[in-house]
Amino acid sequence: MVSGMESDAREQLQIVERAEAAPYIHYPRTPWWYPPVVGLWVAAMITAFLWWRANTALFAASVAILLVLEGAFLAWMQRRHGAMPMPGRGTPPKEIGAVWRRYFMSLPVVIAVVGLAWWLIGVHAAALTAFVVVTAGLAYYERRYAAAAAKVRERLG
Numbered sequence: 594m595v596s597g598m599e600s601d602a603r604e605q606l607q608i609v610e611r612a613e614a615a616p617y618i619h620y621p622r623t624p625w626w627y628p629p630v631v632g633l634w635v636a637a638m639i640t641a642f643l644w645w646r647a648n649t650a651l652f653a654a655s656v657a658i659l660l661v662l663e664g665a666f667l668a669w670m671q672r673r674h675g676a677m678p679m680p681g682r683g684t685p686p687k688e689i690g691a692v693w694r695r696y697f698m699s700l701p702v703v704i705a706v707v708g709l710a711w712w713l714i715g716v717h718a719a720a721l722t723a724f725v726v727v728t729a730g731l732a733y734y735e736r737r738y739a740a741a742a743a744k745v746r747e748r749l750g
Contacts (some may be wrong), residue, residue, distance in 0.1 A: 596614075597706045614686045618742040621672045623735055632657060632728030636720040639707070643716050668677060688741040688748075696734055 636657050642651035685693060703726050710717035 607749065613684070614745050615747060616683075617685045617689050618745050622739070628728045628731035628735065629724075631731055632726075634663065635727045636724040639711070639716060639720040639723050653684040686741075686745040686748075688744045689738065692734070692737045692741045695737070699730060703727065 618639055636658070641655040641659065644655065684690075703723075706726055707719050707723045712720040
């Protein structure tokens with residue numbers, strides 16, 4: 594039989610674990626348009642390199658505009674989510690940590706595929722490849738993250 598003190602300690606440990614997991618599992622769903630917009634942003638960033646040698650001012654202006662848009666988007670997401678967990682920061686529950694690790698391990702593959710398209714075909718092909726791969730990859734990541742968050746909620750009760 595478990596003593597009252599052991600039961601209280603176990604219950605308190607579970608309360609602490611639920612509180613630590615809360616920022617990772619309780620926030621609004623990412624909008625449906627999030628993956629294609631990020632894919633479009635990456636494609637636009639790659640397309641800006643068309644002006645790298647031809648017109649430095651256009652290149653700098655386009656990159657600056659894209660960076661401002663990214664900052665505004667991240668600020669909006671932070672306000673929307675509140676305590677928004679960022680991959681690579683904090684200590685997520687193990688289920689979400691596994692999703693984050695796969696996300697980071699896939700980044701070099703995405704970069705290699707886009708770089709290969711750029712090298713073999715050109716900037717336009719790289720931009721199109723980036724749009725497709727980033728959009729599909731983020732949509733997949735969002736589904737995997739939602740499934741991992743559901744597992745954490747189920748485990749913690």
